[in-house]
Amino acid sequence: MARAPVKKQAVVKTDGAERRPALAGQEASATGVSVTVLPPAERISLRGSEASRAALSKALGLTLPQTPKTSAAKGKRAALWLGPDEWLVIDEAGKDPLADCAKVSALHSAVGISHRNVAVAVAGPAAEATLNAGCPQDLSLAVFPVGACSRTVLGKAEIVLLRTAQDAFRVECWRSFSDYVFTFLQEAMRDAAA
Amino acid sequence: MLLIRCPYCEEERPELEFRNAGEAHVVRSSEMTATSDEDFEAFFFIRSNPKGIIYERWRHIHGCARFFNAVRDTVTDRFVMTYKAGEKKPARLPKVGK
Numbered sequence: 610m611a612r613a614p615v616k617k618q619a620v621v622k623t624d625g626a627e628r629r630p631a632l633a634g635q636e637a638s639a640t641g642v643s644v645t646v647l648p649p650a651e652r653i654s655l656r657g658s659e660a661s662r663a664a665l666s667k668a669l670g671l672t673l674p675q676t677p678k679t680s681a682a683k684g685k686r687a688a689l690w691l692g693p694d695e696w697l698v699i700d701e702a703g704k705d706p707l708a709d710c711a712k713v714s715a716l717h718s719a720v721g722i723s724h725r726n727v728a729v730a731v732a733g734p735a736a737e738a739t740l741n742a743g744c745p746q747d748l749s750l751a752v753f754p755v756g757a758c759s760r761t762v763l764g765k766a767e768i769v770l771l772r773t774a775q776d777a778f779r780v781e782c783w784r785s786f787s788d789y790v791f792t793f794l795q796e797a798m799r800d801a802a803a
Numbered sequence: 804m805l806l807i808r809c810p811y812c813e814e815e816r817p818e819l820e821f822r823n824a825g826e827a828h829v830v831r832s833s834e835m836t837a838t839s840d841e842d843f844e845a846f847f848f849i850r851s852n853p854k855g856i857i858y859e860r861w862r863h864i865h866g867c868a869r870f871f872n873a874v875r876d877t878v879t880d881r882f883v884m885t886y887k888a889g890e891k892k893p894a895r896l897p898k899v900g901k
Contacts, residue, residue: 677812677867692867693811745804745817759812762819762865 631727631787637795639802642733644794646787647779651700652726653707657717658694664715669698669706680758680771689758689771697758697769697781699728726769727787731794732777735801740770740778742797750775764793805880807861810887811869824860826850827872828892854878858892861885 628649636645655673657665666673671683673696680689685702698706710719731739737748743764747753758771766789769781782790805818832838832846851857854877861873874883874896883896 677814692869695868745819760866760868767865 631784632791635791637798638733639735639798641735641802642731642739642798644739644791644798645730645732646791647728647730648701650723650728651703651705651707652721652723652781653698653710654720654722655688655696655698655706655710655717656694656719657715661713661715661717664713665710665717668709668713670709678753678757678759680756682756687771689769691758691760691769699781725784726781727784727790729780729782729787729791729794730773730777731780731798732774734776735798736776736778738801739794739797740780742800743793744768744770746770748772748778763790766790766793805882807873807882808885809863809866809869810871810885811867812863816863816866820863820865822862822864824862824870827858827860856883856896860888 630649632646634646634648636643638644655665659675662673662675669686669688671681671686671688673688674681674690677690680687682688686698686700686704686706689697689699691697700706705721707719707721710717740763741748744761746759746761748770753759753772755772755774758769760767760769762768763770763780763782766782766786768790771779771781773779780790780794806815807818807821808815809821829846829850832842838846857875857877859873859875860870862868862870870888871885872888872890873885874893875881876883884893886893
């Protein structure tokens, strides 16, 4: 919680050690769609009431969205609305949002989940059809515009879906599901290929 | 596939994102120690199981993760309406079109 004292942790020596993220760098493509595993990013699961939203927004440098299914982005950092008091904050520039939240005294809960999630980019004109092979939501541009995000399902796995461009999506899944999700998307990609 | 309106997401979502969580408006006694065995049994085990309109708790587990209440017809499996958790049982139900 916010009021817990922040202890300085000793830097873990990584000399000679190599971090191997799940599925690192894998990609696949077919006509009209590509599926790419994205590089690691900093992520937090953030929960806080309406009273804490302003202070948290200020600390994170972006306005935490209030409207369902919307996200806010600034530079390489994005905040995704997941529930009425819950957000997923993703920072692709390597600046830890957990450190920013530690300075906030308003009541909130911020949990680092950088290594829990693996992100997959699905891009191309057939991206929508690829995802709809396993995601039951309506992903047409009218209902799921650019910047829209939602926690939903893909096949048997839970994912967080974010539309980054008209024909591009970011799929966030749990690390242990990443193999399944990537294989599923590969199969779906072949079917959806124009 | 059924489409269920989540009162928190303010939108109809596919049923795969939801999970049923039993009957709604089952009130736990504030004087649990004074409750007789019969009353406790009725509170804990006995559910109305009607043929027709039922008030249920549902959870948007693969969405906003919130619990909410839904009014459903057990015969047609049609959702009559949904409302937020903590809100009172609706006094009047909207008319359901065919």
